[in-house]
Amino acid sequence: MSRPAIPAEIRRAVLVEAGHRCAIPRCGQTELDVHHIIPWETCQKHEYFNLIALCPICHRRAHNGEIDRKSLQQYxxxxxxxxxxxxxxxxxxxxxxxxxxxxxxxxxxxxxxxQFDFPDFQKAVERIISRNIEAWGYELLTEFREMQDNYIDYPRDESDPELGGPPPKSTLVGTYDVLRRDQKIISVRYNIDRYYTGAAHGGRTTRVQNFIARPFRPVTIESLIGSGNSLSDFATFIRQSLAQERRYDPEWLARGTAPRFENFSIFNIEKYGILFTFSEYQIDCFAAGEQHLRLSFHELKTVCDENVINELASYDL
Incomplete structure (x- = not known):
């Protein structure tokens, strides 16, 4: 099977955990790879607990057996x-x-x-979550700068008051709401409002950040479904659940719920279930706006990793 890329949330968490330095003590190199402690050929999945940040030299040493698996797990x-x-x-x-x-x-x-806001969680066990979200904010800033660098400054007619003068300013504003925060789960929902110079209009996208706090790890759609379940079965279940909520155009619905992880990656973990968000144009027209589907943990057990669902469902009253 082809090897999928490590989800961005998982990769970012591994690098933040290591302080963006090689995890081998006293190495400290900053050019990094992400290494599977149990080899990919054996596990066939990207799990936070099985990934560690290594410099290319230490990565090669690990593959050659000079740094054994037990040592890597201890590091x-x-x-x-x-x-x-x-x-x-x-x-x-x-x-x-x-x-x-x-x-x-x-x-x-x-x-x-x-402008990008992020929560400053003060508890030691939650601080790594703030660090992960901050790192994501700086990734967005880098992407934003690159968009600006690629801007083409077309000649303007200075004599025409509508066409003359400097172009409008580009903006990006990231605001958030914490949908769940307890001893086990932190789930954050972001609105990213963007306007790029030269664009006909601005746009808003929803992004999410989900974490298990104890023990820390990001929660992605890949980890939610798990390796023992079928993405196709999950997509069919979501499609049928949406169809029961309201009448959607069958072609829109089939296209927007095709069995691809990115179609279901916008979700928030709530206290009693999971809220899935579908972007404009994904399963309905732009005028209809975002669409949402809320499913209980009990409903999701049939198509998701039951152990993960049980972990998300445990919370402090």
């Missing part, structure tokens, strides 16, 4: 303990109430402003 266990012990609590971003904010502005043409 992995040490990382989380070291993170909580050594984290300074100092963020690059400024504090805004109980949030932090990444901001950047540029007045050169094309000008832009970037």
């Amino acid at each position: 992995k266990e040490n990382l989380s303990r070291e993170f909580n012990k050594n984290d300074s609590g100092i963020f690059e971003a400024e504090i805004v109430e109980i949030r932090r904010r990444i901001t950047e502005s540029n007045e050169e043409i094309p000008s832009y402003t970037f």
